[in-house]
Amino acid sequence: MAKRFMQSLAALILILTVAFLGLGLTPGSAEAAKGKFYVIGTGPAGPKTATLQALETIEKMDAIVAPARHAKLFAKYIGKTPVVADPWRNIWDYKGKPYSKLSKEELAAYKVERFKSRDRTVAMIKELMAKGKNVGLLDFGNPCLFGPSHWFVEHFKKDEIVIIPGMGCDSAAMAALGASTIPAHGTRFVVQTAPFFLMDRAASPGMGFNPDSPEAQQVLADLARHEHTLILYMALKDPIKLFKTLGRHWAKDMPAACVFWAGYPDKQQVVRGTVGDLGPKLASMPEHMMGLLFVGRFLEGKPYEAAMYRHQGGKK
Known part of the structure; x- marks a missing residue:
C-alpha cells in the first residue's frame, strides 16, 4: 500500500514538473509566485498616527517606494529593505523647480516628463513584482482621499494591488x-x-x-x-x-x-x-x-x- 502511494506521489510530482517546465517556469521560481503592489496609508505624521497594520506591512515588504522624508520617518520599520524610488520625483517639480514657478516652455516640458517619470516607476515596480517581490509605496494619510498614489495604482490589475487604509489628516x-x-x-x-x-x-x-x-x-x-x-x-x-x-x-x-x-x-x-x-x-x-x-x-x-x-x- 505504501509502495503504491509513493509511486503515485512520484508520478504527480513528475506531471507538475513537466507542466511548470512547459510554461517556462520552475517550482518556487519568482514567476510562479508573482509579488503584489501594496499602497500603504501611513497617517499624517509618521508612525504615531499610522495603524499597526500599516507598520506590520512595511516590515514585510521586499522593496519600498517612498520619498526621503517618508523613508526617514519610517526607518525603524523599513530596516534594511531597499528604498528603490521616490514616487513623487518629477511629479510635482521639473528639474528641481516647483511646477507653479515654471515658465511656459518649462511647463509644457513638465507635462510630458511627469507622465514619462510615472511610467518608468510603474515599469520598475512591475519588474520587481515579476521577480516575486512585494513592493510597498508609502502614502501619507488616507490613500483613497486625495491620495496621489492612484497616479500609479490605476496602471495595475485589481488583483495585483493591496491598499492598506490610513488615517487622513482630516x-x-x-x-x-x-x-x-x-x-x-x-x-x-x-x-x-x-x-x-x-x-x-x-x-x-x-x-x-x-x-x-x-x-x-x-x-x-x-x-x-x-x-x-x-x-x-x-x-x-x-x-x-x-x-x-x-x-x-x-x-x-x-x-x-x-x-x-x-x-x-x-x-x-x-x-x-x-x-x-x-x-x-x-x-x-x-x-x-x-x-x-x-x-x-x-x-x-x-x-x-x-x-x-x-x-x-x-x-x-
Missing part, C-alpha cells in the same frame, strides 16, 4: 478642533474638496481657481443654501481671495478654522476666525501648504447636543 485635524463635524446643529452633510475642484479652474492652471465663472458661482450658491461642514484641502495658496469668494455666499460671521500640521505634536497649530476675517490671518502665516481649512457652525456652541435636541423635535 481625522487628526478634527481631533485638534475638538468638535463634531456631523451631527452638528442642523448640518445636513460634510463636503471634502479643494478650491480648484469646487470652483471652475479652466482659466487657472495648477492649484488656482476661477470663482467668477457662472458655473462656480452657481455651485457655491447651491452649496451655501444648505447647512453643512466644509473641509478644504490645498486651500492656502491665496486665502484672501478664497474667503472673499466664500463671503459672497456664506455669512461673514460663519465660524472657520485652519489646522496646520495636523497630527504633528510639535508643529500642530489651530487658527480660528470667521469667513469675514480668517483670510488675512492665514495670509500672514508662514506656512501655506500644510493646513486644512474648516468652515461651518460645528465650530460654535455644543454642536452634537444641539443636533440631538433638534432631531428629537425639542429645544434645550
Whole structure:
C-alpha cells in the first residue's frame, strides 16, 4: 500500500514538473509566485498616527517606494529593505523647480516628463513584482482621499494591488478642533474638496481657481443654501481671495478654522476666525501648504447636543 502511494506521489510530482517546465517556469521560481503592489496609508505624521497594520506591512515588504522624508520617518520599520524610488520625483517639480514657478516652455516640458517619470516607476515596480517581490509605496494619510498614489495604482490589475487604509489628516485635524463635524446643529452633510475642484479652474492652471465663472458661482450658491461642514484641502495658496469668494455666499460671521500640521505634536497649530476675517490671518502665516481649512457652525456652541435636541423635535 505504501509502495503504491509513493509511486503515485512520484508520478504527480513528475506531471507538475513537466507542466511548470512547459510554461517556462520552475517550482518556487519568482514567476510562479508573482509579488503584489501594496499602497500603504501611513497617517499624517509618521508612525504615531499610522495603524499597526500599516507598520506590520512595511516590515514585510521586499522593496519600498517612498520619498526621503517618508523613508526617514519610517526607518525603524523599513530596516534594511531597499528604498528603490521616490514616487513623487518629477511629479510635482521639473528639474528641481516647483511646477507653479515654471515658465511656459518649462511647463509644457513638465507635462510630458511627469507622465514619462510615472511610467518608468510603474515599469520598475512591475519588474520587481515579476521577480516575486512585494513592493510597498508609502502614502501619507488616507490613500483613497486625495491620495496621489492612484497616479500609479490605476496602471495595475485589481488583483495585483493591496491598499492598506490610513488615517487622513482630516481625522487628526478634527481631533485638534475638538468638535463634531456631523451631527452638528442642523448640518445636513460634510463636503471634502479643494478650491480648484469646487470652483471652475479652466482659466487657472495648477492649484488656482476661477470663482467668477457662472458655473462656480452657481455651485457655491447651491452649496451655501444648505447647512453643512466644509473641509478644504490645498486651500492656502491665496486665502484672501478664497474667503472673499466664500463671503459672497456664506455669512461673514460663519465660524472657520485652519489646522496646520495636523497630527504633528510639535508643529500642530489651530487658527480660528470667521469667513469675514480668517483670510488675512492665514495670509500672514508662514506656512501655506500644510493646513486644512474648516468652515461651518460645528465650530460654535455644543454642536452634537444641539443636533440631538433638534432631531428629537425639542429645544434645550
